[in-house]
Amino acid sequence: MARLEARPTIVIRGGTVVDETGERRADVVCAGGVVKEVGDSLAIPSGATVLDADGCFVMPGLVDLHTHLRQPGNEDAECVETGARAAALGGFTAILAMPNTDPCVDNAAVASEVLALGAEAPCRVAVAGAITVGRAGENLAPLGELAALGVRLFTDDGACVSDSGVMRRALEYARGLGVTLAQHCEDQGLASGASMHEGEWSSILGVPGAPAEAEELVVARDIALARLTGGRLHLLHLSSARSVALVAAAKAEGLRVSAEVTPHHLCLTDADLAGYDPLFKVNPPLRTTADLLALREGCRSGVLDAVATDHAPHPREAKDTPLSDAAPGMLGLETALAVTLGSLSSGSVNGNGNGNGNGNGAAPYMGVKDVVGLMSWRPAVIGHMATSQGGDQGGPIAPGAPANLCVFDPAESWVVDPAKMASRSRNTPWSGRTLKGRVRHTICAGEPVVVGAEAQR
Numbered sequence: 008m009a010r011l012e013a014r015p016t017i018v019i020r021g022g023t024v025v026d027e028t029g030e031r032r033a034d035v036v037c038a039g040g041v042v043k044e045v046g047d048s049l050a051i052p053s054g055a056t057v058l059d060a061d062g063c064f065v066m067p068g069l070v071d072l073h074t075h076l077r078q079p080g081n082e083d084a085e086c087v088e089t090g091a092r093a094a095a096l097g098g099f100t101a102i103l104a105m106p107n108t109d110p111c112v113d114n115a116a117v118a119s120e121v122l123a124l125g126a127e128a129p130c131r132v133a134v135a136g137a138i139t140v141g142r143a144g145e146n147l148a149p150l151g152e153l154a155a156l157g158v159r160l161f162t163d164d165g166a167c168v169s170d171s172g173v174m175r176r177a178l179e180y181a182r183g184l185g186v187t188l189a190q191h192c193e194d195q196g197l198a199s200g201a202s203m204h205e206g207e208w209s210s211i212l213g214v215p216g217a218p219a220e221a222e223e224l225v226v227a228r229d230i231a232l233a234r235l236t237g238g239r240l241h242l243l244h245l246s247s248a249r250s251v252a253l254v255a256a257a258k259a260e261g262l263r264v265s266a267e268v269t270p271h272h273l274c275l276t277d278a279d280l281a282g283y284d285p286l287f288k289v290n291p292p293l294r295t296t297a298d299l300l301a302l303r304e305g306c307r308s309g310v311l312d313a314v315a316t317d318h319a320p321h322p323r324e325a326k327d328t329p330l331s332d333a334a335p336g337m338l339g340l341e342t343a344l345a346v347t348l349g350s351l352s353s354g355s356v357n358g359n360g361n362g363n364g365n366g367n368g369a370a371p372y373m374g375v376k377d378v379v380g381l382m383s384w385r386p387a388v389i390g391h392m393a394t395s396q397g398g399d400q401g402g403p404i405a406p407g408a409p410a411n412l413c414v415f416d417p418a419e420s421w422v423v424d425p426a427k428m429a430s431r432s433r434n435t436p437w438s439g440r441t442l443k444g445r446v447r448h449t450i451c452a453g454e455p456v457v458v459g460a461e462a463q464r
């Protein structure tokens with residue numbers, strides 16, 4: 008707490024505050040790591056640092072439920088420090104590190120190591136634990152031991168827990184611990200060997216594909232297991248229209264099921280693989296325009312709870328290969344907010360001028376507040392990090408609240424230059440493209456960690 012008390016006084020001046028309670032013009036004064044005052048044309052305390060927010064949205068810091076930090080074991084791709092810096096530049100004040108490191112986070116020692124690495128990072132680094140030992144899908148990891156360290160979400164992400172009996176026992180155990188299981192929904196028998204979505208484009212290109220059913224079978228099975236056990240289930244990176252329908256039905260039934268979608272599945276399709284570019288190879292694969300539109304509608308209707316990046320850094324050699332050999336995944340943290348707002352609040356596939364030219368325009372349909380909710384207070388709840396749960400994320404922006412904030416300029420256009428990104432990897436599909444909207448400042452626990460779109464440390 009001594010460190011928090013030492014936090015400088017900051018005035019975020021002239022912006023529009025957007026949080027769960029609504030939108031209003033207001034200055035925000037922070038000191039000692041918390042919000043002190045919110046109001047129109049506030050006096051500037053002497054010695055305060057003034058951060059200009061003219062024309063900007065001032066929102067609760069974003070929360071990413073799905074970040075691959077690659078440490079320990081794959082530091083050539085990313086490490087906690089560089090990934091957290093990329094997150095701060097993207098407006099995130101908390102990220103959940105996925106456990107598919109080497110060794111993986113299936114025990115307290117590795118979890119403690121990642122938490123210690125994250126302790127000094129410019130955003131909060133929470134850790135997800137593995138469901139099974141070695142993410143091998145056979146024996147349960149020591150969930151209780153990990154939960155005692157504060158781990159609240161468990162996943163074998165990168166791999167699916169295929170055995171229904173194992174997943175059932177994990178859900179029963181998780182229910183008793185009050186933690187959430189997150190599934191990477193992928194039927195191996197249908198998906199193995201695939202480099203893209205199985206459909207018209209995979210036929211045209213002659214590339215082996217995985218059908219959407221590879222995802223939907225596991226979504227349906229795990230919803231059934233959530234019903235059987237009463238366990239809390241989170242479905243990672245959903246990509247198909249029928250997955251959204253399955254989640255809608257599960258929620259209508261009152262099951263404890265939540266779901267996320269990535270920014271890239273909201274704006275790219277399998278047509279983007281037309282150039283055989285490995286940068287567009289991702290798992291689950293980019294699907295059809297009909298799927299994309301259903302995912303957007305799932306966001307609008309509230310069936311989908313969160314937008315999560317699935318930030319997946321890979322070294323150059325893992326992507327500088329033929330499509331069939333390339334590692335799946337793309338960077339996401341630094342571009343997520345601009346891409347998501349461009350997809351959901353303009354409602355056009357080409358909303359940002361960053362789409363793929365499949366020309367499927369639609370009417371604007373989501374307000375900024377609801378989009379921010381998908382990236383801040385709603386994922387904060389799923390990750391057990393919300394202020395309402397005793398955590399420090401997701402707002403609302405009010406006196407006494409932890410000063411975790413993102414200031415976003417919706418009018419600034421910028422060209423994505425991979426060489427200038429904080430991430431240690433360069434595998435962004437937005438390379439050379441112009442995005443509209445950029446994070447101007449990020450305040451983490453009262454510290455201005457990004458000022459004027461520049462990382463401060």
Ligand SMILES: [Zn+2]
Pocket residue numbers: 164165166191243244290291
């Ligand atoms: Zn995954």
